[in-house]
Every structure is written in structure tokens, then in C-alpha cells.
């Protein structure tokens with residue numbers, strides 16, 4: 001098509017677009033461009049049949065525009081030059097315009113000077129939408145978002161050979177400061193050819209924006225965070241500038257996005273500790289207390305885990321004083337409790353509370369899903385308390401048959417039962433005298449026993465079955481449950497007065513899936529299973545990506561299983577149960593190009609990996625066909641093991657024999 005007929009066609013398209021764009025018409029541009037065409041016609045009175053020459057402002061006006069963004073220009077210089085070196089050989093030029101659309105910095109190839117000047121790709125060019133019509137810079141200013149304006153997306157026919165991509169650069173309060181643009185005089189017809197340009201421009205706009213943010217707040221404390229611990233130092237996405245009380249002074253674009261997801265409309269009305277559900281001290285002490293200078297947090301609204309680090313203000317004496325005041329109150333180290341976690345925000349709270357309460361005689365309620373380590377925590381509280389030389393007695397209220405639980409707990413006198421021990425028996429409550437009684441699954445305790453337990457707690461006296469004289473006991477009770485006790489209270493299945501007796505304070509354990517220190521737990525548990533075995537990176541990735549419905553218990557079982565199967569000193573993803581392999585491949589197939597997937601093929605000794613069938617058979621044989629034991633080891637239910645056996649055509653030997661006999 002000749003230039004003239006292409007221009008005529010373009011004018012017709014714009015005019016027919018008018019006020020009533022027909023969706024799905026392939027001649028029409030994307031919605032965002034369409035909105036701009038409408039503004040050009042309806043608001044600015046531009047006429048597509050009357051092209052306008054490029055307008056270059058005078059030297060004096062240019063200087064005024066440059067002065068207004070002087071600080072940004074200084075900060076942006078390195079980023080702009082770096083971006084230009086990457087795109088120059090591809091035929092692109094680079095423009096930085098101020099928020100009014102005037103090009104305040106330009107980098108292009110001198111040999112194309114005349115052509116570029118004519119096209120408006122020049123220092124001082126006015127790319128405001130009001131003058132130039134739909135274009136990357138002007139439309140980016142109006143729409144406040146990154147875009148590509150490709151060829152006939154432009155309004156003015158004199159621009160329809162160009163391809164331009166622009167991204168906004170905002171100040172720490174979200175106001176537009178400038179626009180970064182890369183443009184080329186010629187390009188392929190397909191708009192998709194510009195996808196890479198769009199990503200690159202957005203990336204550099206963010207770098208420049210963040211550099212500007214850091215410069216503006218160089219005298220304040222900056223909290224930098226990211227969803228990845230490994231990347232936060234080099235590429236922390238979210239930035240928050242803070243005052244000395246932790247109040248947010250400003251946030252970068254990603255930081256403001258998090259605030260808005262958490263329904264915070266005014267960024268300066270919230271403190272960072274509120275946003276991250278933590279103490280101000282947890283933030284201030286990151287650099288001094290965490291080994292890698294990074295700490296995990298969880299955001300209030302989105303429950304997203306964020307790894308944060310601090311950039312401390314230079315030469316700020318009052319900050320240094322404030323810091324040393326806050327850091328003097330250091331949480332004491334208690335190895336028994338400290339070893340239960342590495343860096344997880346929910347665990348940090350729980351462990352700090354446990355440290356403060358461990359010597360008190362207060363009863364504690366431990367809440368958490370099954371397998372999250374409630375008993376392990378109770379044991380650690382006991383071992384770190386003043387009662388550590390006395391007994392720790394654990395009772396699982398759900399595991400003891402209801403008919404036995406009373407005698408087990410309270411004991412009985414001689415002759416109380418036919419078949420009971422002649423001398424009677426000391427109940428578990430009395431066995432815990434002086435020490436700690438851990439009542440697991442307290443929600444399952446029958447109501448009449450709750451009444452008797454309440455009396456023990458209220459009076460410090462236990463009355464064994466058949467006895468007339470109560471015996472004095474001194475116990476501290478740590479109770480645990482995975483169920484909602486307040487619901488049980490409303491249903492009349494749990495005594496409210498007992499709940500208050502038990503609940504001196506509540507300690508909550510997060511699910512394994514929600515923990516930010518999964519890697520630490522994996523390594524510590526593997527160390528216990530077999531210190532000589534190591535995990536290959538593919539196995540670690542699969543374990544980290546898994547959702548862990550059975551929590552730490554399932555993790556422990558999985559590692560025990562993998563260690564038993566691996567027959568060498570290295571566990572790979574192939575040694576994990578089938579659901580890990582499937583899940584792992586699903587995650588990676590979605591994100592890793594085919595050429596890279598080779599790293600997941602099993603390599604050890606060139607042996608084929610054991611199949612799921614072989615692994616299951618091996619496990620069943622080792623447990624002498626005890627399906628319950630296998631289910632326990634795998635952290636799954638018995639029906640699941642039976643289902644897997646059926647799927648793999650595994651028949652227990654007895655079955656086989658009886659089939660053959662019949």
C-alpha cells in the first residue's frame with residue numbers, strides 16, 4: 001500500500017471509530033488507544049486529516065522544563081545511558097520527557113539527526129497528547145500506565161511509521177514525574193514485536209523511579225522488601241521510607257500497590273509494624289540480629305510473606321540514638337525454643353511469647369493444625385522452664401478410649417476395677433506432679449471429665465477413682481487443640497470456665513505451608529533422619545513448592561521415605577513420593593523452557609529412578625504389609641494407601657493366596 005493510501009485509510013479508520021467503537025473490529029486499536037483517539041477528536045479538537053509538524057520548544061523553554069525535573073535528571077542519567085546502550089544498535093532512540101510531555105533528555109544516533117528531528121524524536125520535542133495526538137509519551141501521561149503506540153495506533157498520520165513505547169516514572173506519592181520512552185523510525189508491522197521493548201522500558205522506568213526514591217529519602221530509614229529472600233538485596237521490589245517511629249513517610253509504586261491491596265488509602269496514615277503485623281523492634285533490629293541481614297514478615301491484608309532488609313540513613317545521629325535505645329531490649333536466647341524455627345513472622349511471635357511465659361505457672365493453650373508441632377513446642381516450654389527437672393507427661397485425649405480416659409488421668413485406688421492392678425494406679429495427673437501435663441486434643445475431652453479437670457485446676461487436688469481423700473498436685477497444664485474451641489463452647493461441647501482456666505495465653509502455630517523458614521525445617525529434619533544425606537536442589541525446590549497438608553509430621557515422613565529409597569547420599573526429586581514429582585513437574589513445565597528441563601532427569605549412577613509402584617511395594621514389604629504403618633510414614637490416610645495400591649496393581653500376599661485358594 002502506498003504512503004498516501006495508507007494515510008487515507010488511517011484517517012477513515014479514526015473517523016469511523018468516532019464515539020461508538022465496535023468491539024472486535026480488527027481495524028480498530030486496543031481500548032486504551034481508542035480512548036486516546038476519542039480525546040483527540042472530542043477534547044482537543046484535533047483533525048486526523050490535518051497532520052501537524054513536530055514542535056520543538058525554544059531553548060529557553062526547554063531549560064525551564066529541564067530545571068523542573070533537575071533532581072530526577074541527575075538520578076536518571078546512568079539508567080538512561082545504560083538503557084540506550086542496549087537499544088541503540090536495534091535502531092531505537094531514547095526520550096525522557098517531563099510530566100507535560102516535553103522531551104528533556106534525548107539520546108539518538110547523530111547520523112539520523114535530520115530524520116529524527118523531523119519526526120519529533122528530538123530534544124525539546126512536544127509529545128503531549130494535546131499537541132501530538134495519540135502517541136506513547138502523551139497517552140502514557142493521560143493514562144498513567146506503560147504502553148506501546150505502534151505505527152497506526154498514532155493519531156497523526158505523520159507518525160504512523162513510528163513505533164514508540166513509554167513507561168511512567170512516578171514520585172514517592174504516586175504523582176507522575178516523567179516518562180521514559182524508546183522509539184524507532186521503522187519497525188516490523190506486528191505490534192507483538194514491541195513486547196520486549198515494553199518490558200525493558202518498564203524495567204528501567206522502575207529502576208530510575210526507585211533510584212529517585214532512595215535519593216529523596218536518603219536521610220530516612222528505608223525498608224526494602226521482596227517476595228524472594230534471595231533477590232531482596234539485588235532487586236527489592238517494594239520500598240518504604242520510614243520515620244523514627246516506623247510511620248510510613250512514602251512508598252514506591254510496588255509499595256503503594258501493596259498498601260492499596262491492604263485497603264490503606266493514605267500511605268502516610270499507617271505504620272510499617274501495623275502493615276506487617278510485627279513490633280517496631282522486629283524491623284529496627286534486622287541488620288543486627290539476622291545473620292543475612294534479612295527477616296521474614298507477613299503483610300496484614302494479603303497474608304503475603306515478604307523478606308525485608310534495611311537501608312539505614314547516612315549521618316543521622318538521632319536515628320542512631322533511637323536504634324541503640326530500641327536494641328537494648330533484646331529478646332534473650334533460649335536454645336530449646338530458638339531451635340524450633342529460623343525466620344518466620346508467626347513463629348517469631350509465638351516463640352517470643354513462650355520465652356516470656358516459660359517460667360510462669362500460667363496454663364497455656366497451643367493452637368495449630370495437626371502435625372504443626374504443638375507437642376514439640378509444649379516439650380520445649382517445659383524443658384526451658386523452672387520445672388524442667390520434673391516430669392513432662394503428654395496425654396492425647398483423642399487417642400485414649402473414652403472408657404479409660406478417666407482412670408488414666410485420675411488414677412484409681414486398689415479394688416476399684418475388676419481386672420485393675422491390685423495396688424491401684426497413679427493417674428497421669430499425679431505422675432506429672434511438680435512438672436507439666438500436656439493435654440493434646442483437649443477439644444475431644446468428654447464433658448464430664450472436663451468438669452473433673454476443672455476442679456483439679458481450680459483447687460490443685462486430684463481425686464483418684466474409688467478414693468475418698470483427694471491428693472494435692474502441683475501441675476502446669478499446657479493444652480493443645482486443632483479445633484475451634486469457641487465453636488465447641490457455643491455448641492455446648494466445651495466448658496467455657498475450663499477454657500478460661502486453660503487459656504492463660506494462646507500460642508499459635510502456623511501451618512508448614514505458610515512458614516517462611518521451610519528450608520530450615522527441611523534441613524534440620526533431614527539432619528536428624530540421616531546427617532550424611534544431602535538434598536539436591538531439584539528435591540529442595542519440589543519440597544518447597546509442595547502444600548503440606550500434613551505439616552511437619554508429613555515432612556518428616558517424606559524425608560524418612562526419601563532417605564530410605566535413595567540408596568546413595570543424595571536425595572533427588574525422583575526419590576520423593578509421586579505427588580511431589582507430579583507437582584514439581586507441573587510447576588516447572590509452566591515456568592521453565594523445555595531446554596532447561598534436562599536438569600530434572602535423574603542422574604545418580606545412571607540408574608532408572610524407582611517407580612512409584614516400586615517405592616510403595618518396598619515400603620509395604622518393610623512394614624510387613626501393615627497399611628496403617630505405611631500410611632503413618634507417608635503422612636496420608638489408610639484409604640489413600642489402599643487406593644494407590646489398587647492403582648499400581650499391588651495385592652497383599654494374603655489376598656493373593658486366598659484368591660488362589662478359592
Ligand SMILES: Nc1ncnc2c1ncn2[C@@H]1O[C@H](COP(=O)(O)OP(=O)(O)OP(=O)(O)O)[C@@H](O)[C@H]1O
Nearest residue numbers: 340369370371372373374375376377440552553556
Ligand atoms: N520444630 C520442629 N523441628 C523438628 N521436628 C518437629 C518440629 N515440630 C514438629 N516436629 C515433628 O513433627 C511431628 C509432629 O509434631 P507434633 O506431634 O508436635 O505435632 P502436633 O501439632 O502435636 O500434632 P497433632 O495435632 O497431630 O497431635 C513430630 O514427629 C515432631 O517430632
